Amino acid sequence: MLTNVLSAASQRVLEGVLSWPFPRPAARALVERDDEYLFVAVEMAGERLWILPGGGVEAGESPREAAAREVLEETGLDVTVGDPVDAFAFESSVGAHVATVFRCTAPRGDLTTDENPDVEPIVDARWVPADEVSDLSLPSELAPVVDRCC
Incomplete structure (x- = not known):
């Protein structure tokens, strides 16, 4: 399954989603509890968008470890990281990324x-019932992933 996920991500890169030749690995966490999903809000260009918790993979860290670390940093929750379920490419103010979603x-x-300032500071975090996820304002790169996985 991971091969298919990574192949899909590679295909998106080849289709021109990214303009940078070397995207940074990233990890995002699809955290589920009691038929609710965890989302965090960021402010981008004056707009509040909801994203999955996560961020860049640090040197010497696996994507799975990065997902757990980022959720803890952004929400205070210590999660159990399971299998990868999807991948997507995106650009941020610091460059191009390919994120594995766990x-x-x-x-x-x-x-x-x-509370630490960051490139995409988290302004809110909340549990969203599964039947309300489609009402969230999501970045265009993340919306198809959420549609497939939630």
Whole structure:
């Protein structure tokens, strides 16, 4: 399955989604609990968009480890990272990325947003019922992934 996910991501890169020759690996977490999904909000060009928690893979870190670290940093939750379920390419203000999306589970706990400034600072985090996910304002690159996975 991972081969298919990575092949799809590679195809999107070849189709011109990215203009940079060497995208940075990234990880995103599709965190599910009690038929709800975890989303975090960022402000981009004056617009609030909802994204899956995650970010760039650091040197010496696996994408799976990056997904767990980013969720903890962005929401305060210590998740269990499962299998990869999808991948997508996107560009941010710091360059091009190819993100692997991992299915994750989370224990009960309060959500907190990270106070450290970041390229995409998190302004909110919330659990979204599965039947309300389609109402969220998502980045265009992420919307098809959410449609397939939620």
